[in-house]
Amino acid sequence: MDVFALLRRHGIRPSKGLGQNFLVDRRIQGRILAAADLSVEDVVLEVGPGLGLLTRELAHRAGQVVAVELDRRMLAVLAETLAGLTNVHIVQGDILELDPPSAIARALGVPREELGRYKVVANLPYYITSAALRHMLGAEPRPVQMTVMVQREVAQRIVAQPGEMSLLAIGVQVFGRPHIAFPVPAGAFWPRPKVDSAVLQIDVYPHPRVPAAELEAFFRVVHAGFAHKRKQLLNSLSSHLGLPRETVAEALREAGIAPQHRAQALSIDEWLALTRALAAVEGGDQKVGSAEEPSEGS
Numbered sequence: 001m002d003v004f005a006l007l008r009r010h011g012i013r014p015s016k017g018l019g020q021n022f023l024v025d026r027r028i029q030g031r032i033l034a035a036a037d038l039s040v041e042d043v044v045l046e047v048g049p050g051l052g053l054l055t056r057e058l059a060h061r062a063g064q065v066v067a068v069e070l071d072r073r074m075l076a077v078l079a080e081t082l083a084g085l086t087n088v089h090i091v092q093g094d095i096l097e098l099d100p101p102s103a104i105a106r107a108l109g110v111p112r113e114e115l116g117r118y119k120v121v122a123n124l125p126y127y128i129t130s131a132a133l134r135h136m137l138g139a140e141p142r143p144v145q146m147t148v149m150v151q152r153e154v155a156q157r158i159v160a161q162p163g164e165m166s167l168l169a170i171g172v173q174v175f176g177r178p179h180i181a182f183p184v185p186a187g188a189f190w191p192r193p194k195v196d197s198a199v200l201q202i203d204v205y206p207h208p209r210v211p212a213a214e215l216e217a218f219f220r221v222v223h224a225g226f227a228h229k230r231k232q233l234l235n236s237l238s239s240h241l242g243l244p245r246e247t248v249a250e251a252l253r254e255a256g257i258a259p260q261h262r263a264q265a266l267s268i269d270e271w272l273a274l275t276r277a278l279a280a281v282e283g284g285d286q287k288v289g290s291a292e293e294p295s296e297g298s
Contacts, residue, residue: 001081003190006051010077014191018071019125022050023149025188029054035181035201036121036147038062043115045104045143047095047122047132050074052081058121059085066107068095096131100139120146126193129154130168137175137204146202147181155180155198162267167226171219173268176204209268214275221275225263233266234259241278251277 003024007013014020023029032054038044038061049055049067051074058065059082068091069078075092082088089107091098100120105112120143124132129150136143150158159178160169172178184197210218224240225233238248252259254277257270266274 001053003051003053006077006081010073010080012073012077015071019127020050020071021189021191021193023054023123023188024190025184028184028188029057031182032121032147032149032199033057033061035199036061036119036145038119043104043108043118045100045118045120045122045136047120047124047136047148049078049090050123052078054121054123055088056082056085059088062119063087064108065089066091066104068093068098068103070094096128096135100136100143101141115141117141117144119143120148122146123149126151126154126195130171133158133168133202134171137172137202142175142204144204146176146200146204148200148202149184149197150200152183152196152198155200158200162270163265165264165266167222170222170268170271172202174209174215174218176202178202210272214272217279218272218275221278222263222271225266225271229263232260232262233257236263237278243278243282247281248278251281254280 003022014022038058040063042062044058044062044065046055046058046065046067049069055065055067055078065088067078067088069075070093072092075090078090091103091107093103101115102112104118105115120136122132133148136146154168157166158169158172159180160166179201181199181201184199186192186194186196208215221237221241224237227240228236234245234248234252237243238245241248249259251274255270255273257266257274
């Protein structure tokens with residue numbers, strides 16, 4: 001199907017405000033489908049179907065596809081592209097304002113509590129990548145696997161190891177094991193973006209690496225640590241948790257972490273040990289005020 005003819009027929013120009021860059025390289029599309037490894041048993045949540053070209057191929061491989069599209073202009077295009085496919089369900093809305101499992105269950109006409117396993121396939125606009133990943137990984141039930149197109153530099157940050165960790169890397173790696181499936185050049189899209197992309201795959205754990213009861217405290221401590229990532233942990237944590245330096249220093253000792261370390265040096269296990277140590281030195285009542293969330297660059 002001719003992408004340009006399809007857009008002309010519907011009088012649509014890509015929206016910069018919505019970060020619309022349409023994948024026009026069929027070879028890349030094929031590699032995405034291979035990475036997603038779908039079967040007729042799978043339910044797929046697609047975020048940002050756009051013109052529906054990938055959606056159509058997903059529908060040929062999966063049992064059911066629920067596609068969430070923000071741009072109302074695309075609904076007529078999707079109706080044309082997906083005509084005759086009875087296993088595709090279009091949801092018009094903002095994925096960040098929807099509860100993903102509830103949206104899937106409503107589209108499929110099943111009770112939310114009966115929703116089984118599902119996978120995510122998405123070509124995420126760059127400007128919502130971090131928020132969308134956090135939102136979908138924070139859902140319950142979570143997807144079992146995510147195959148998402150993101151900016152290449154963001155993908156590299158997400159798969160980073162201790163020494164180069166970021167708030168985003170921790171936010172993803174707590175819930176799943178990410179790896180870069182393959183790079184995608186800017187020329188695979190129209191309009192051509194200014195940066196290259198990558199397909200990132202996240203194999204989501206059955207249970208997060210941090211127990212559910214400790215997630216809120218864990219991320220509060222992590223956010224505080226990254227609030228000024230160039231500061232030593234002792235200074236950053238004391239400042240942003242509102243705790244005396246002596247209390248933070250004692251917790252760092254208990255967790256086996258040098259006070260001069262910076263946030264990017266710590267592993268998830270070390271952050272969890274520190275969270276527990278801070279709770280312990282506060283006598284089980286950790287008074288840590290709400291740490292301000294760092295920017296996307298953290």
